[in-house]
Amino acid sequence: MTRILLTGSTGQVGWELQRTLMTLGEVISVGREISSCGLRIDLSQPNTIRHVIREVQPELIVNPAAYTAVDKAESEPELAMAVNGTAPGVIAEEAKLLGAGVIHYSTDYIFNGHQATPYTEQDEPCPQNIYGKTKLAGEKAIQAVGVPHLILRTSWVYSLRGKNFLLTMLKLAREREELRVVDDQVGAPTWSRMIAESTAQIVSQGTQDLIGFLSRKNGIYHLTATGQTSWYGFAKAIFEYDSQRNEYKLEKVVAIPSEQYPTPAKRPAYSSLDTEKISRVFGLVLPNWQRNLELVLGS
Structure with a gap:
């Protein structure tokens, strides 16, 4: 049975991955708190990364853990770089020593949005904020090591747990009569469960020779829901599909330009990712973002 080390097990994607990967091998989940296996990992501390990997001896390391506070990263660039930029390289180095493979997650924010x-996998990255710069550094660190790997770029991740746009909108709709939402940033809202299920489908294709499989499929892939919308469009869809919308205080949603909602980190105006490659290579049928949202909200 394949031994899989999973980081970030309490995060949006990591929590879903625990469930989808468990049928494919022995999953050892670790996070910043001591887990049931008696281990903890701090991606800002390379020594803890090396210790855990050497203790577990996995055949596959799946790393959804990241510093994801986009605005806060502007004031904590060193910490963001340690977690997003340096740690993936350390993971890759240890995986290579073991003869293991790596699956790592990256972001649409590595692009400038122009x-x-x-965006395809061949388009040149040009991040506009610290978060994007550190995530790109992590991609490059893994590639530089030369370990068998898949880097899966995704976007606008949401779920019914953690901190994300969906939960923020649901909360505010119950508290305010009017919401003003940015309408000139476009991307693809992507359900964390879809990411986890797609990852499991990919891994299941290589269970007979996982390292050989990863070596042959090695590289970067875009993994998001299909279609695109703005944050305003996403918000409107949330309120339309929510089966609990009768509890809202909300009466009006106003579309605004980005300049009316300034943030510490600059966001790309357009960050939709082309998913043709991952669909072609792995035979994945990726759902439309609206269909996933309907499933999440029980409409």
Whole structure:
């Protein structure tokens, strides 16, 4: 049975991965708190990364853990770089020593948003904020090690746990009569469960020779829901599909430009990702973002 080390097990994607990967091997889940296996990992501390990997001796390391506070990263660049930029390289180094493979998650925010068509894996990254710069550094660190790997870029991740746009909107709809939401940033809202299920589908294709499989499929792939919308469009869909909308105080949603909602970190105006490659290589059928949202909200 394949031994899988999973980081960030309490995060949006990590929590879902625990469930989807458990049928494919022995999953050892670790986070910043001591887990049931008696281990903890702090991605800002390389020594804890090395200790855990050497203790577990996995055949596959799946790393959804990240510093994801986009605005806060602007004031904590060193910590963001340690977790997002340096740690993936350490993971890759230890995986290579073991003869293991790595699956790592990255972001649409590595692009500057100046395009008007979905970004492919061949498009040149040009991050506009610290978060994007550190995530790109993590990608490059893994590639530099030369370990068998998949880097899965995703976008606008949400779920019914943690901190995300969906939960913020649901909370505010019960507290306010009017919401003002940015309408000039476009991307693809992506359910964390879809990411986890797609990852499991990919891993299941290589269970007979996982390292050989990862070596052949090695590289970067875009993994998001299909379609695109703005944050305003996402918010409107949330309120339309929510089966609990009769509890709202909300009466009006107003579309605004980004300049009316300034944030410490600059966001790309357009960050939709082209998913043709991952669908072609692994035969994945990726759902439309609206269909996933309907499933999440029970509409």
